[in-house]
Amino acid sequence: MGGDYYLEITKDEYKIFQAKGWRIGIYVLSLSNYRRKLTKIENKIRILLTTNKSNKAIQDAKTRRLSILKNFSRVTNKLKEYQYD
DSSP: SSSOOOOOOHHHHHHHHHHOHHHHHHHHHHHHHHHHHHHHHHHHHHHHHHHTHHHHHHHHHHHHHHHHHHHHHHHHHHHHHHHOO
């Protein structure tokens, strides 16, 4: 979920682990976290663009977004591989 501490997963997330197993549960939870981070970064980029902030701040946010998209893609591919095995 982000931050310097861990939060217990929700009841729905527990159900995913019970129904799909540990590995798929981890992948699904990771993708959920990446989606949440992408939403936050995209909102920040939108705000930075509308308030005419420095190009460096905008570029940093875009770089973070690209990094998260790469991780999202990597986990998605692992999930697909695992489901087809």
